[in-house]
Amino acid sequence: MRPTGSEVHADRAGRVRVAVDTGGTFTDVAVRRPDGSVEVWKVSSSPRAPDDAVVGGVEEALERAGAGFGSVERFVHGTTVATNTLLTRTGARVGLVTTAGFADMLHIGHQSRPALYDLSVRRPAPLVPHELTWEVTERLAADGSVLVAPAASELDGLAERIRGAAPEVVVVSLLNAYVDPAHEQLVVEHLRRAGAAPSVLAATSVTPEMREYERTSTAVISGYVQPAIADYLERLETRLAERAMPARLWVMQSNGGLLGAGSAREHSVRTVLSGLVGGVIGAARWAAQLGLPQVVSFDIGGTSTDIALIRNGVPGEMTSGELEGYPLRMPAVDVHTIGAGGGSIAWRDAGGSLRVGPQSAGARPGPVCYGLGGAQITVTDAHALLGRLGTSLLGGRLALDLDRARERLTAFAGELGLDEDETAAGVLRVITATMARGVRKVSIERGIDPRDCVLMAFGGAGPLHATDLIRELGMKGAVVPPHPGIASAVGMLDAPIRHDFAAAATATSAAELDTVARTLDVLTADAIRFLEERERVDPALVTADRLVDARYLGQSYDLTVPWQPDFAALRKTFDNAHLERYGFDDPDAVLEIVAVRASAVVEAAGAAELPRTVAEGAPPEPVATRSVRFGARRHDCPLYRRDDVPAGVELAGPLVFEQLDSTVVVAPGQVCHHDTFGFLHIHEERP
Amino acid sequence: MTTDHLTDDLGPVELEIARHRFESTAEEVGTALIRTSYSPNIKDRRDCSAGVYSPTGELIAQAEHIPLHLGLMPTMVRNVLAEVGTGSLEPGDVLISNNPYLGGSHLPDTCLVTPVFVDGRLVAVVANMAHHVDVGGIVPGSMATHATEIFQEGVRIPPVKLACRGELRADLMAVLMANVRTADKTRGDLMAQLAANRLGERRIGEMVAEWGPELFERSCAALVRYAERRTRAALAALPDGTASFTDHLEHDGVAPRSIPISVTVRKQGDAVEIDLTGSADQVPGAVNCSYAVTEACAGYVVKALTDPTLPSNAGLMRPVRVLTRPGSVCAAEFPAPVANGNTQTAQRIVDALLGAFAQIVPDRVPAASSGSMSIVTVGGQDPRTGRYYSYVETYGGGQGAGPHTDGDSAVHTHMTNTRNTPCEVIEREYPLRVDRYAIARGTGGAGRCRGGDGLIREITLTDGTATAVVATARVDTRPWGLHGGQDAVGARVAVTHQNSGTTELPAMSSVRLEAGTTLSVRTAGGGGFGEARPPVAGVEGSAHAQA
Secondary structure, eight states: OOOOHHHHHOOOTTOEEEEEEEOSSEEEEEEEOTTSOEEEEEEEOOTTSHHHHHHHHHHHHHHHTTOOGGGEEEEEEEOOHHHHHHHTTOOOOEEEEEETTOTTHHHHTTSOOSOSSOTTOOOOOOSSOGGGEEEEOOEEOTTSOEEEOOOHHHHHHHHHHHHHHOOSEEEEEOTTTTTOTHHHHHHHHHHHHTTOSSEEEEHHHHOOOSOHHHHHHHHHHHHHHHHHHHHHHHHHHHHHHHTTOOSOEEEEOTTSSEEEHHHHHHSGGGGTTHHHHHHHHHHHHHHHHTTOSEEEEEEEOSSOEEEEEEETTEEOEEEEEEETTEEEEEEEEOOEEESOSTTEEEEEOTTSOEEEEEEEOTTTTOOGGGTSSOOSOBHHHHHHHTTSSOSEEGGGTEEOOHHHHHHHHHHHHHHHTOOHHHHHHHHHHHHHHHHHHHHHHHHHTTTOOGGGOEEEEESTTHHHHHHHHHHHHTOSEEEEOSSGGGHHHHHHTTOOEEEEEEEEEEESSGGGHHHHHHHHHHHHHHHHHHHHHTSOOOGGGOEEEEEEEEEETTOSOOEEEEOOSSHHHHHHHHHHHHHHHHSOOOTTSOEEEEEEEEEEEEOOTTOSSOOOOOOBOOOOOOSEEEEEEETTEEEEEEEEEGGGOOBTOEEESSEEEEETTEEEEEOTTEEEEEOTTSOEEEEEOOO | OTTGGGGSSSOHHHHHHHHHHHHHHHHHHHHHHHHHOOSHHHHTTOOEEEEEEOTTOOEEEEEESSTHHHHHHHHHHHHHHHHHOGGGOOTTOEEEEOOGGGTOSSTTEEEEEEEEEETTEEEEEEEEEEEOSOOOSSSTTSOOSSOSSGGGGOOOOOSEEEEETTEEOHHHHHHHHTTOSOHHHHHHHHHHHHHHHHHHHHHHHHHHHHHOHHHHHHHHHHHHHHHHHHHHHHHHTSOOEEEEEEEEEEEOSSSEEEEEEEEEEEEETTEEEEEOTTSOBOOSSTTOOOHHHHHHHHHHHHHHHHOTTOOOSHHHHTTEEEEOOTTBTTBOOTTOOOTTIIIIIHHHHHHHHHHHHHHHOTTTOOOOOOOSOOEEEEEEEOTTTOOEEEEEEEOOBOOOOOSSSOOOSSBOOTTOOOOOOOHHHHHHHSSEEEEEEEEETTOSOOSSBOOOOEEEEEEEEOSSEEEEEEEOOOSSSOOOOBTTOOOOOOOEEEEEETTTEEEEEOSEEEEEEETTOEEEEEOOOOOOBSOOOSOOTTOTTOOOOOO
């Protein structure tokens, strides 16, 4: 069976789209019917075999949606297998071959220690142990000229020694190979021919960029997670095929685009943030559809919060980052994670200050009010004790033990010398300050004022914090999507297929720009061909973005800007980007282009418009009233079921919306509008 | 202790909110500086710090990338403000200084101080300090070891206005640029420093607008008192005691000689006195320390041994009394040269402090680390471009083993934490080739917990001629082990000329390189901790015990 482009991209009557996102605690599933309505479902994750929860969860969700595997036309998956493989150090036995004199490159790293003052903290051990590193006598100079060519006789002996150590994957990473990968390829081919290891790869084939440690680290991570990802995806594909699912399996990449399962098995490193970006991609799409130019995506989980900036519907991107202390050079959605979530624990420090987090009660024992043995007041407890959460969560499946939480709060308030409500409100004020600091970081450091942004709040607890955050930061408002607790799965439904290519290229003047243009042409053609041949999509549907990495000559950090064939125009674009990002530009400096990028994208059919899922109607009646504290006092606060709220309705705070997967609060002085797409828009009441 | 906050102007919640705002402002300034600077010193190695200060120069919050700057900048900012006089400051002014006797460390560390005015009133000061690639003097990179007076170390900038009412002083810039070898990079770095402070200025303006000047001011004072309370609480948790320790530098920069660094630590209750008055007189060569460097070492050790999360502000040092003798190697006076006071002596002061504390809190103090920032400078004129260049890098070494953890290898310890310059960047930017970059296996001291191994870097000059300056330590002495742990293997510096073979050099030396000459530096390992158990084969690179 060979799926065609049209099968992938066209909606057909009766066919559904499925997205499934594996998280640490829950696996979330979203199924969208042809009429645009979405069925969401949540099952417990199965960390030992994540595919169990994926297949089981999808099966249940499809059943609830009145569909079966046979009617799935698009299947999108965010997976944490690569991340967890790294986290638990259960990856492949990877070997490393370097230029003679550099075998310790990974261990030496940046030479810097992770904690300035904590003498007991150590850097993570390299993913390649010392006994699996080998050196080869060869050398390129920085200008690409050959100082010493690798000798075939030495490579024979090397292959022999590698075979003896039996690594599963061997990464060949040679100095200055970013200028010319010829030596690397020669060594790789020799080792492959000699059968040195089941898999041999050149570091420059994973990322061709300068800086030997970062490049090698990225390639090693790729080799390390590759077998686990390949096994997992193969198993999942088989199980889906057994259920006669006609759609292909698409995997979310760190850059927010999809990669076919076949390609993901090969380019595994691209999936390391797979489980993290679904929500951001959804938020970006919604921002575009709702016409919101500047949005901060805000996804709160139990232990951490993921924050990202979205401009004109496009999330910020970064090309260099770190994972578990290992550098990673790979285009990725720029997500800033802070250690603040619903489970963050409140404590009093030796200076008398009320602190919240970064320690978290997690899912077990969890907040005190979960009644699972948690004994320290958490953010969730503060919400519950201030009346923001009712007496149960998840539609009654989880009863809250408020008495026990109040008992702990009394003790904690005594420690601080505050009253109970002040203490619980203080916990929220402090976590708001922590979260606001995170929002400021992602916006201000990118040259954007948070006051010009809208907060897109999701994750189970996001809509509990939105109201405080927009007030603290003076933001324009907050938007809460229809299924905030399952937003990352819903957000992936319409993710585009995407593949990024990069190559080194150098130019500092208009005269050299022709070479850059040619490199970019080749790269773009490669990218389109890749999508056509490997992902089997219709090349007519592909749009290719051409980008360059540039900097002022002498700087070491690049900015990625859209390619323009005119040097002066390119220069102007770069100056503006630099001014926006760093607060100044340097008209006297020489502009240096250091790399080119091509990003080939196929948008999902029908992804441009939001389905209208909510009919207009009269304002609903509250289902109950609850005492909720906002600011310095408690208010009698009406409580609504979110499903009861029609479109076009505007309600004034204070109020609470309850829904299966989340709770939304609106403070006094704020108003909330429900639109026809099912989004809640919260902002300060205009005078 | 428990009701201290009640007399405070801010409650426990307001305090924490203010801390977040001030810290994030300092971090933002630091990040902007790193991202926009031109020299690898700042952009790659991150040899810089940024902070927010009260109008009198009291540190409120600092983003530091190396601990050395912890105590440095506050003294510098305070003295710069005092010299210039806050009365003469106007909105848009920016002060500059690199004067070590006012609180700098050495001339390359250049501090820019931006007063922040709101409605014509001075409400705060933003400052950042960065290690510049060259500030003139007798060797490229301005890190000569053999200077005998500060005039040989480069251009000394007294506290003056770099910008007046928003206008950069072109005449001053011209004077400075005429006296440094790498004017383009220096200019770019100064611009980055200016712009970074401007960001901080804007953030503070927003805070004052939001909180009002009165609450802003109260918050500053409260945060300092908060840090003091926490430091006192952390000190109170340590046993009381008095202990002395003497360690030695082996080279004064001009000639080998043993220079004692003697410390007596008197820890009582919630305060500690650190007395270095017994240390040697200031020496002819460039290993003298300014008082500010010594104070930074004291602050570092207190923070590391009590509570690594203590806030870095003026309150941290209030319970810490540092006694030095003016004119000594720990409190140098004009015109003593100081270029390597922080790269060498600071690390030895830490060693001596740890040696003393090890007698008071034996279960917290690690064995000695490699004992030097091991700074290597290679500079000259690149024949390919005709431009002057200075390659400056500090090399990590072995970390001393702790009571429960092996020391890490090839890592920066104690007063520094700069990042390396990637080999590919070195080879692209300078006429240098890196021949070897490796862990010096077997140099760490054995013990129940092993000391980390040192680092080897071998570089060859590929074009022209150059001057190389190497300043490391523990060539003739060894980083000590503790409680039965073995001492580490010391450092080794050698130069190999194409025709005349290899020569070993002392810890601090200056050497002329020709194309084809190879400089080889091996830094010292770290000492071991506790008696070694029966030998285990192949412990190299063993997994570290994680806390």
